[in-house]
Amino acid sequence: MDISPDSVGRRNLRPPLQPPAHQSPLRYCTRLQRTPCHAVEPRYSQIVASFESEPIESIEKAFARGDDDALRVVYEHHGSLVYTFCHRTLDESVAKDVTQEVFISAWRSRARYEPAKGSLAGWLIAIARNRIIDNVRAEQRHSERRAGGVAPDDVHVGSQVDRIADRLLIAEALRCLSDRARQVVTMHYFEDLTLRQIAEATQQPLGTVKSDLRRGLARIRHQLESDHG
Incomplete structure (x- = not known):
């Protein structure tokens, strides 16, 4: 089953990204195909188990090659990290949308990802950073236009998001x-x-x-x- 963003409609890419503690984020990822989770869970469990025996570098290389199974495992490993980053600055509903946009963008531009130059988590965070800043700037400009105020300070927005990104990347590095x-x-x-x-x-x-x-x-x-x- 292919869950790549290229194979599904954009309107379907809205799975909940903070599942209950007893459920895997991967089960939510499978909803991109509107397939009942109970019907596919054994297969995806096997996929995750097979990749967990591999070093993270192998998973990242498989993602860069376009391996759909690697995409699922990357979502399993990094979905909550990206969502947490987005939700620190954005509202919950917007954070969910932006998180999905990050994975769509990452998958479509995977040929540009070079595992030797940095971790996949860092690359995803960099994509998310730009999406977050774009959303914050758009919201601020909209608010300022309504209030007749001044334009937002773009440097301040970027610095604030960068500080959050640094803290999350340190936490991710600690986890490794x-x-x-x-x-x-x-x-x-x-x-x-x-x-x-x-x-x-x-x-x-x-x-x-x-x-x-x-x-x-x-x-x-x-x-x-x-x-x-």
């Missing part, structure tokens, strides 16, 4: 770390614990904690540098 490295980075930078305190709390040698922190920060730095081009 090993459990141990993520724990050390979180405890040190978000809970303000010293390395010695972390070593005591985790019952790890101080040298191991230092190594985990160094490797974790290097991975995050590399991820963010790639995502920002």
Whole structure:
């Protein structure tokens, strides 16, 4: 079953993007074909399971090649990230529409995505950023025209959206770390614990904690540098 945006009508591309906790976002993605979820769930579960054994780089390359199964898995992995980014600035209904537009745009322009130059999450966020700014500017101009005020400050809009994007990309980079490295980075930078305190709390040698922190920060730095081009 093909769920690519090229194969379905634009008016059908409006699945809910914040499903109940017990349901997978992938089930909502299948509604793009108006197919009952219970009829296709086993197949899509197999698709996700088959890709989860692959490194994320393989999934990104498959997406760039135009693999429809990879598109479904990318939606499964990154749908909530993109929606969260949009919803931080836009109303819920607009955020849902913009999220769908992001995946349509990404799929249609997938030939321009180069996995070696950055993560797919970063690329999707970059597409979403432009869509969000366009929507915010349009809304502000509409409001200002009605109020007879001045035009919006485009630089301020872009900076605000960029700050949100940076926070989400850092969170995404943290998610990609090993459990141990993520724990050390979180405890040190978000809970303000010293390395010695972390070593005591985790019952790890101080040298191991230092190594985990160094490797974790290097991975995050590399991820963010790639995502920002």
